[in-house]
Amino acid sequence: MTELALKFVAKIVAGQSPESDAVSPLEAGLPFLQGNAEFGSTSPTARWETAAAPKRAEPGDILVSVRAPVGAVNIADVKYGIGRGLCAVRPTIGHSRFFYWWLLSCSEHLNSVATGSTFTAISASDIGDLRISVVDSGEQRAISDFLDRETAEIDAFIADQEELIGLLTERRDASWQSAIDSLSATEVPLRRIVDSVVDGPFGSSLTAAHYSESGARVIRLGNIGVNAFKDLDQAFIPMAYFAELGAHSVRGGDVVVAGLGDDRMPLGRAAVVPELGPAIVKADCYRVRPNRLATSSFLAWVLSAPQTRARFGLMSRGSTRQRLNTSVVRDVLVPLPSIPEQERVVAETDEVIRELDATIADAREAITLSKERRAALISAAVTGKIDVRGLA
Incomplete structure (x- = not known):
């Protein structure tokens, strides 16, 4: 050809x-x-x-x-x-x-x-x-007709999955908000119930050149889900750099908060850090260490709640993307129930929220696979790897 x-x-x-x-x-x-x-x-x-x-x-x-x-x-x-x-x-x-x-x-x-x-x-x-x-004009037309039809079916499926994600997200947030509203608790600034709020190192303190195959873990935005820690995105720095950046260290039981967000991964989402060994937070992530007034699980739960994420959005900075700073994280208002009530509300809602989040994740994966299939189909058709003349 x-x-x-x-x-x-x-x-x-x-x-x-x-x-x-x-x-x-x-x-x-x-x-x-x-x-x-x-x-x-x-x-x-x-x-x-x-x-x-x-x-x-x-x-x-x-x-x-x-x-x-x-x-x-x-x-x-x-x-x-x-x-x-x-x-x-x-x-x-x-x-x-x-x-x-x-x-x-x-x-x-x-x-x-x-x-x-x-x-x-x-x-x-x-x-x-x-x-x-x-290729001749007849084959061009056949390829175009084939792709118009086939991609329309894929696009319709993607639109259905996106609508499903919207409905599931609304249902999850409504359940979460209802639980928040049920708390008989005074609202306090976050700084009242944490020992410290620490942001990640910026600028030349941690660049791509610092990363290595092993060493201390770097917790990044991709690790922070909505009330769920994601361990798939793993990055490391040598222990020598960890010693220099120890002020940004994280330990198991700390809560990490996303200081940058978009429509897909919301600003202010938070997760409890599991035992990872030596670790630090990266830029645009915040380490929050609860004091005796709050449990780690409640802190991640209440920071990830729709009410708190909305407050983060109103308090955020940035002209193109929503962004937090340390003072915003410290000053956000959260309800402070007793420890037994914290444990109760997390236990009662956690399973429902996680099931809905799992279904949302499945729908997102279906969209990703559909987009990959769409791209492969287009490439195969326009390069002649599949003969569409009889199919169109």
Whole structure:
């Protein structure tokens, strides 16, 4: 099968941004896309407009993100002005829909050639140099029809699983909130019921160069679930570094709190640390050591509760992502029941919450596997590894 560089079968239009004062909220003008922030599942939804866009995409062009996340793809449904975060691919032969699927299959390769220390990026020439197999228009159409149908089924399954996750999360949080509301307890700042709150080392104190195959454990954000410690993400530093960073040490029975969050892994989630031997917390993680007024299990339970996570969100700092600092962690209000009541409420709710979390985890795994299957199917179809002509 003959291969050609993409630039020989499509026009590559590199985006260019107008002056910032020429861009305004979208009304009735030319929609403008600076990057992939407005990308949808197939086509974008613009929020801005400009009459001064130096570079424009035509309906049917494939829009490719050239800045992080590199390789995201949409189809232009109308004419757009495009900024430097995008390029438009305009096929000169063949069907746009085929080129859309083919460029989706190139995402992993584009990420491998992306460069940049602050954010990764590729150039329009990187897009133009991609090698595409030349197939006739009939086969292109057959591949497009096949992928339209097959991926629609996979996407519908993924949407169902995402809806299930939302419903299960609501049910879990409602059960949790009901238990919190049932406590006959005064609320106190967290600092009243802990001996210390310690954050992880920042900056040059702990970089990728410090890690090793063994030594002291480093507890990272990936280890902190919602009231559950996750031991799959294991990282270590040599004991010599541990001696230097001992002020950030963690021991079994401490509680670790996530100081950075997003929609999938919420800010403020907390977990009891098991016996790991020598360990420290990484940046954006906080070690909380309960005093005699609270048990470790209750502390992790109440910090992970929806009421407390909501309070963390209101108190958080950061313009792009929610972020905590030590004073916010110390000052968050939590209920303080007696030790027997702490033990009771955790015992009564823990099993229900863990069962729901396990089902949520299963649904997330199903989504991950479905996305992997989708990507493999697209790659196999556009490269001719499967013959779809009879299937479409």
